[in-house]
Amino acid sequence: MNVLCLGVSHQTASVEIRERFAIPDTQLPVVTLEVGALPGVRETVIVSTCNRVEFYAASDNAPEALTALRSYLSDRFTSSTPPLPLDQKNEPFYTLSGPASIEHLFRVVSGLESMVLGETEILGQVKKAYAAAAGSGATSRLLNKLFQRAFNVAKEVRTRTNITRGSVSVGSVGVDLAEKIFGKLGRCHAMILGAGETSELTARALLSRGVRSIFVSNRSYDRAARLAAEMGGEAIHFDQWDQRFSDIDILISSTAAPHAIITPEKLAPVMKRRQERPLFVIDLAVPRDADPAINQLEGVYLYDIDALQAIANRGLEIRQREITQCEALIARHVDEFHGWLTSSPATPPLHHLPIASREA
Amino acid sequence: MDRLPLIFSTICFLLGFAYTMYTFGAGKHRWPRFNLVVMSLGFALQTWFLHLRGAALGRCPLTNFFEVLIFLAWSMVLLYLVVGTAYRLSLLGAFTSPFVFLLQVVALIAPIDTPARLLSRPDPWLEMHAALSIIAYGAFAMAGVAGVMYVAQERQLKSHHLSSIFYEMPPIMHLAVANKRLLWTGLILLTIGLSCGFLVQGPLNAYKIGWGIVMWFIYLGIVLARRIGPRRIALLSVAAFSLSITALWGLNFLVARTRL
Numbered sequence: 001m002n003v004l005c006l007g008v009s010h011q012t013a014s015v016e017i018r019e020r021f022a023i024p025d026t027q028l029p030v031v032t033l034e035v036g037a038l039p040g041v042r043e044t045v046i047v048s049t050c051n052r053v054e055f056y057a058a059s060d061n062a063p064e065a066l067t068a069l070r071s072y073l074s075d076r077f078t079s080s081t082p083p084l085p086l087d088q089k090n091e092p093f094y095t096l097s098g099p100a101s102i103e104h105l106f107r108v109v110s111g112l113e114s115m116v117l118g119e120t121e122i123l124g125q126v127k128k129a130y131a132a133a134a135g136s137g138a139t140s141r142l143l144n145k146l147f148q149r150a151f152n153v154a155k156e157v158r159t160r161t162n163i164t165r166g167s168v169s170v171g172s173v174g175v176d177l178a179e180k181i182f183g184k185l186g187r188c189h190a191m192i193l194g195a196g197e198t199s200e201l202t203a204r205a206l207l208s209r210g211v212r213s214i215f216v217s218n219r220s221y222d223r224a225a226r227l228a229a230e231m232g233g234e235a236i237h238f239d240q241w242d243q244r245f246s247d248i249d250i251l252i253s254s255t256a257a258p259h260a261i262i263t264p265e266k267l268a269p270v271m272k273r274r275q276e277r278p279l280f281v282i283d284l285a286v287p288r289d290a291d292p293a294i295n296q297l298e299g300v301y302l303y304d305i306d307a308l309q310a311i312a313n314r315g316l317e318i319r320q321r322e323i324t325q326c327e328a329l330i331a332r333h334v335d336e337f338h339g340w341l342t343s344s345p346a347t348p349p350l351h352h353l354p355i356a357s358r359e360a
Numbered sequence: 361m362d363r364l365p366l367i368f369s370t371i372c373f374l375l376g377f378a379y380t381m382y383t384f385g386a387g388k389h390r391w392p393r394f395n396l397v398v399m400s401l402g403f404a405l406q407t408w409f410l411h412l413r414g415a416a417l418g419r420c421p422l423t424n425f426f427e428v429l430i431f432l433a434w435s436m437v438l439l440y441l442v443v444g445t446a447y448r449l450s451l452l453g454a455f456t457s458p459f460v461f462l463l464q465v466v467a468l469i470a471p472i473d474t475p476a477r478l479l480s481r482p483d484p485w486l487e488m489h490a491a492l493s494i495i496a497y498g499a500f501a502m503a504g505v506a507g508v509m510y511v512a513q514e515r516q517l518k519s520h521h522l523s524s525i526f527y528e529m530p531p532i533m534h535l536a537v538a539n540k541r542l543l544w545t546g547l548i549l550l551t552i553g554l555s556c557g558f559l560v561q562g563p564l565n566a567y568k569i570g571w572g573i574v575m576w577f578i579y580l581g582i583v584l585a586r587r588i589g590p591r592r593i594a595l596l597s598v599a600a601f602s603l604s605i606t607a608l609w610g611l612n613f614l615v616a617r618t619r620l
Contacts, residue, residue: 275586
């Protein structure tokens with residue numbers, strides 16, 4: 001028995017190609033059953049995310065299974081216009097088998113193959129894909145054991161190394177810092193001052209972590225109103241933004257003002273009224289909107305774009321330093337699993353089993 | 361011989377201390393339950409020691425400074441087990457175990473386990489007064505620990521130099537809340553403890569009661585102070601506890617030497 005992996009990812013194919021092969025959740029059970037019934041394929045799990053589409057299969061005839069899978073993909077996914085001819089010379093797929101495919105899966109679930117190194121969202125996505133395949137009866141002894149082992153490897157990598165440590169983008173650093181200041185963000189109110197792209201992304205990330213409400217203030221009130229409507233927030237006229245200081249906990253600023261507009265003189269009286277509630281100021285503007293002196297005020301935590309970028313860079317350095325340790329840990333599990341695979345007796349193909357057995 | 365459980369409990373806290381050092385070195389709070397396990401074990405052994413000592417004395421084991429230190433350490437661990445788990449401040453244990461370890465080492469090494477003059481029959485109000493007051497100081501000690509954590513966290517947030525341990529620390533607002541609640545807990549316990557002192561039938565040590573009242577006013581001032589901000593409250597809670605433990609040692613030393 002062999003484990004095969006055939007897939008496209010952000011490392012091998014552009015988004016134009018990846019989107020051609022993406023499988024919506026609604027179609028996943030059907031495609032899983034179709035792939036599971038291909039010649040040579042005994043079990044299958046399909047992982048389809050925005051960054052990768054991968055077909056994992058257990059097979060006792062790897063060449064036959066790979067040929068059948070290529071042919072199936074060619075028929076199913078390249079019939080749309082413009083046609084995407086699939087042949088072995090120009091295909092965007094990578095094909096892996098044996099220990100290489102096991103290692104690849106372990107690396108994927110551990111976030112080592114992700115666009116953002118060490119991100120943990122992929123683990124949930126693979127778990128969901130496995131649950132869908134198992135629910136369709138497309139997995140049996142080998143892939144069940146492989147995926148359960150993969151989830152354990154991912155957990156071990158997360159707990160025994162620092163691969164998930166820190167944040168690696170400006171937006172996620174901002175959100176992580178907000179959580180380090182306030183804890184859960186469910187009671188926090190945020191304000192966007194100047195509707196730039198990065199501030200909007202950061203605000204959306206805050207909203208996804210549960211920020212209670214968003215105020216948007218921009219020189220163009222129409223743009224503020226539009227953005228506020230998109231995010232379910234409240235638009236504020238630009239000449240009134242500082243009157244709402246006492247209501248907010250997080251301020252994301254990116255105006256085009258030529259000088260500092262958030263000054264100690266403005267903030268000091270507000271901070272006295274706020275008593276024990278801190279204020280987190282994310283200044284994404286160049287030139288800076290916030291006077292650096294406000295960081296000296298008690299309860300005010302100011303981060304400008306350089307400070308956020310420096311933290312993101314340090315986070316990436318930490319993660320990159322951990323890769324060797326992660327790989328050593330994964331290699332041990334690959335050896336163990338491959339040893340088990342080569343010593344275990346073969347199981348009958350799924351489509352040769354009666355329906356009741358497959359459901360069981 | 362009755363010190364054996366105490367020695368083993370000190371070893372538990374040493375393990376907690378070593379784990380804290382490892383956490384700082386490795387930059388990862390790898391086994392969050394480690395401190396909980398060693399501190400629970402250490403607490404059980406402390407309780408066993410206090411039980412043995414209490415049975416031997418026939419009263420609450422608070423008759424000399426050695427016993428006061430052990431009771432204080434026991435109170436801190438008790439409050440950690442209640443507060444640390446309630447507020448998910450798992451790292452509070454990492455900061456508490458070194459302090460408890462040092463308290464117990466000082467108690468075991470220093471020549472302070474001297475038999476005290478005891479009344480023939482223990483007064484329950486006196487025992488209540490002493491026990492509650494020491495538990496109150498345990499709460500103040502934990503407030504000091506939370507205060508140290510707050511200051512460390514704030515320093516990193518302000519300077520933008522985030523060390524690896526930063527990512528394992530609780531949110532700074534949680535620390536501020538825990539700090540304030542521990543101060544209130546200590547103050548309430550101290551209030552009840554002092555009130556019990558006034559119900560004691562026999563004579564009381566006026567210096568100790570007087571100092572207890574001074575500390576009560578100091579802590580009342582800290583918790584009721586307005587507009588001083590959580591940073592100053594954290595610093596004051598550290599300073600107030602340092603003052604109280606120094607004074608407690610000084611008073612016990614004076615009482616033992618001069619029979620005040």
